[in-house]
Amino acid sequence: MTDIHDAALFLAHACALEEDAATRFADLSEAMKTYGNQEVAAFFGQMAKFSRLHLAEARERSGFRKIPDLAPEDFQWPDGDSPEAASMEGSHYLMTVEYALELALDSERRGQAFYAEVAKTTTDAEVRMMAEEFAAEEAEHVAQLEVWAKRYPALQGQE
Numbered sequence: 001m002t003d004i005h006d007a008a009l010f011l012a013h014a015c016a017l018e019e020d021a022a023t024r025f026a027d028l029s030e031a032m033k034t035y036g037n038q039e040v041a042a043f044f045g046q047m048a049k050f051s052r053l054h055l056a057e058a059r060e061r062s063g064f065r066k067i068p069d070l071a072p073e074d075f076q077w078p079d080g081d082s083p084e085a086a087s088m089e090g091s092h093y094l095m096t097v098e099y100a101l102e103l104a105l106d107s108e109r110r111g112q113a114f115y116a117e118v119a120k121t122t123t124d125a126e127v128r129m130m131a132e133e134f135a136a137e138e139a140e141h142v143a144q145l146e147v148w149a150k151r152y153p154a155l156q157g158q159e
Contacts, residue, residue, distance in 0.1 A: 003076060003121070004076060004118050004121075004122055004124075004127060005122050005123045005124045006127065007065060007124065007127055007130065008062070008066060008068060009068060010118060010122075010127045010131065011061060011062045012067045012068050012069075012070050013075060013076065013114075013118075014054075014058040014115075014130075014134060015055060015062075015067065016070070016075060016082060017082050017084050017111060017114070018051050018055035018058055018084070019055050020084060021047075021048075021082070021084035022051035022052045022055060023048075024084075024107075025044045025047040025048035025051060025104075026044070026048040028040075028044040028100070028103070029041045029047075029048060032044060032100075039097055040096070040097055040100045043100050044104075051084070054134075058134075077114070078110075078113070083110035083113065083114040084107040084108065084110060098149075098152045101145060101148065101152065105145050105149065108138055108141045108142045108145060109142055112135050112141075115132075115134040116131070116132075116135040118131040119131035119132045
């Protein structure tokens with residue numbers, strides 16, 4: 001359960017979440033390039049780009065605020081890790097687009113759930129507004145990924 005009732009604390013979480021996602025997707029993209037799996041590399045590269053755009057938006061929203069520099073144990077992640085940090089486990093040269101999409105969908109869904117939970121539990125109106133907006137953006141990304149996933153029969157029924 002989250003206990004985020006301060007805009008600067010919320011933005012610290014949002015920046016960390018998006019930075020983790022961008023880094024992880026960029027790492028996966030590079031790994032796939034190394035393995036010669038260009039289709040999956042391009043997919044992860046696009047996901048990294050989206051995450052960097054979200055990171056820029058979160059930083060822009062901080063405006064005049066001093067965003068706290070949190071230690072890893074100070075973050076209030078639901079499972080102890082940033083929700084959008086897709087796992088590197090299982091990444092290998094035979095990774096399929098289907099598996100890449102599964103990783104991306106899982107991380108985007110967890111990010112959306114995190115923001116939705118903050119919106120639901122915060123007592124701060126500004127935090128609620130930002131969390132609702134970020135949750136809506138993540139929901140759009142999930143919907144876009146689900147549309148893309150329909151091109152891959154192996155993923156049908158996993159949504």
